[in-house]
Amino acid sequence: MDLATLEPTADSVPVPLRHPTTNERLTSDEGAPITISIVGMDSEQFRTRHRAIINRRLNAGKKVKVTAEEIEAESIDTIAACITGWQYVELDGKILEFSRANAKTLLTRLPWLREQLDEAIADRANFLKTSPTT
Numbered sequence: 001m002d003l004a005t006l007e008p009t010a011d012s013v014p015v016p017l018r019h020p021t022t023n024e025r026l027t028s029d030e031g032a033p034i035t036i037s038i039v040g041m042d043s044e045q046f047r048t049r050h051r052a053i054i055n056r057r058l059n060a061g062k063k064v065k066v067t068a069e070e071i072e073a074e075s076i077d078t079i080a081a082c083i084t085g086w087q088y089v090e091l092d093g094k095i096l097e098f099s100r101a102n103a104k105t106l107l108t109r110l111p112w113l114r115e116q117l118d119e120a121i122a123d124r125a126n127f128l129k130t131s132p133t134t
Helices: 044-060 068-082 100-109 111-122
Strands: 013-016 035-038 083-087
Touching: 013 111, 035 111, 044 068, 068 083, 068 100, 068 111, 100 111
Parallel strands: none
Antiparallel strands: 013 035, 035 083
16 A cells, blocks of 8 residues: 555645534524634644644743643644634624634634534544545
């Protein structure tokens, strides 16, 4: 088997959002799926953000303790860095324009959304060029 067939793509993929308790797909008022496009954990966006976190911790020294709030903020920043766009995302009654700041707002206010995107980012099957046949 040629391992190059398992090389991850750099393309983003749309993730259809699901209701946090019923698991039903979320749709716009017109019935279109609400999606957020992401790149995966092998992407340059993810790896750059992840290395920055590690470097900051290494440079801080041994005695610096990391808080739960810092870890959560790092997670939000990393996921936000992996978002490349979205369709039909509405918040507080208004269509939300895509931006990194708006992505962080969504991820901070909606922990269930953060969980869905984190799982999709970590699922390498979402980002393989082709599926293995053997």
